[in-house]
Amino acid sequence: MVRKEPCGYKFCMRTLPLLAPCLLLVACQGTNASPAPWLQTPDPHSFARPAQVRSKHLTLNLTLDFEAKVATGSVTHELIRDDKTAPFVVDTNELSILGVTDEAGQDLAWDLAEDQGEWRGRPLTIELGEKTEKVLIQYATSPVSEAMQWLAPEQTHDKEKPFLFTQGQAILTRSWIPLQDSPAIRVTWDARIKAPEGMSTVMSAQWRKRRGTSTRFKMTRPVPSYLIALACGRLTALPISGRCAVWAEPGMIQRAATELDDLERMVQACEELFGPYRWGRYDVLFLPPSFPFGGMENPCMTFATPTILAGDKSLVALIAHELAHSWSGNLVTNATWRDFWLNEGFTVYLEQRIMEHVYGVDRAVMEIALGMQGLQQELKELPEADQVLHIDLTDRNPDDGMTAVAYDKGAAFLRRLEQVFGRERMDKFLREWFDEHAFQSLTTDTFLAFLDERLLSTDEKLAAKVNVSNWVKGYGLPDDAPIPTSERFHAVDAAVASFVANTPANEIDTVDWVTQQWLRFLSGIKSPTPEQLAELDEAFAFTRSGNSEILSAWLAIAVRNGYAKADARLDLFLMTVGRRKFLVPLYQAVLASEGGKERAQSIYKRARMRYHAISQRTLDELLDYKPGA
């Protein structure tokens, strides 16, 4: 029988107020608790059946082989079995399963199904004995396991040692660990990783201990599978504060640490606003430039692209974002990928609050305005069904939901609530959301019920000002979306207008312009002539910019409008940077230029092997690339 209220954190807080939260968690996870409602909701992106059998802890034991580009070893799952007759089903993708045993070393019968197509992978079904509590799976990854990118030394900053990193979100962890790959299922874990001499291994763990060529890790908080991550390379660390450090290759570490000088201040800002940081350390690891994302919020250690190292802290909002996920995403997690906006919309909102707190209102407002500009642009191109926060992703790759809708429309919804109810009530509401759902995975419906109970129903007059169902289930951008205006942008817009009206570029007053203003400026330059582009480049040296955001925006304009002097820089950029957010608009711009298709395909042919599988997947489609052809 299903109890109405699961043994969740809230329930325990009421009945066992004196127990430490960690004890509570153990109690809540115990075999006696009936599965939480989100475990009963089917996840279309996993074959796991957690309401029957689920993993509560896993132990990873792997050896990394950089020559063969494979990891081999085992994972042991500790199980909660609510249905004693049901098998244990885990997700796999491109894995070789070598054997399955129970805690006594007895072989268990297993079946690895055919590949289920596209992103689904192959479910591994394991028959359990009556008393089986642990299952050990012996396996090997393959060189094409999508989560893993194995880099040659030439692809790293220092060019001395190879490098490996994993990227689990959304459903790629199954390509390096056989596990129940659904964000609704949380596990604690530990690991032992063996790497070649001279390499350091790090993971998204609270605890790390190195012994010879082996490193052990432990995560004592239950996390969803997509947050298990590993990196291995020639790495070093520099402390920023007692609990914060920056990790990078030695040749980059100083630059990285200087850029993230404010890291501890950011964590403190977030704690002040949204409650305690519950993960112990907060470190940031800078990866080689092929990393397909800007950042990934792996617990205790954010993975970041080196392309945010601009030298002037102008792109650190990305770190504020990944840090904010320590609350929205890692502490309170989307239960399925259709609830992705609960992770990202909340996180963008928190990010904006951190930026305001640490760098001031002006900076925050400009960043919000740029985000809204991007959202409005993207909404013009998205089909209506993809414009809703609570998007239907059945039979689709969860990656399809990774649009500005989840991010910027989600954040705008929270800003609207803040605008109507005021900051004080909003902050209290958010804090309760995090505190009362810590270490849980939740659906949009749960959020809406909580919103109703804690905010809307407390003031019906105010509540009437927000059409919640339109925000969550409607298309487009609601009319009441708050879009702040920036004084600094007014100056930029005036400059764009006068340039278009033939004022020479070198007469524009740009003395105290910051990065966000340059980005606004470039977004305002529509269909320039090659001569105008040459003039701009002469005046502002865009082609030589060391700021990746400015450079990539400029390169897209340059190639679209036939400014050949930027071609060499574009080639170099596409050959070294693998960040999808930059690659897509740049390849699109090449495609749109004269003779563009051939040119784009020829660059891509050379660059493709340097990109992570995630970027490859997107670009193969954009560029009509057939692997092997």
Ligand code: BES
């Ligand atoms: N969690 C995301 C990255 C992600 C989302 C990876 C979905 C795979 C699937 C991360 O927090 C993120 O949003 N990164 C952004 C940066 C941010 C400042 C908007 C990125 O990488 O561009």
Ligand code: ZN
């Ligand atoms: Zn994010």
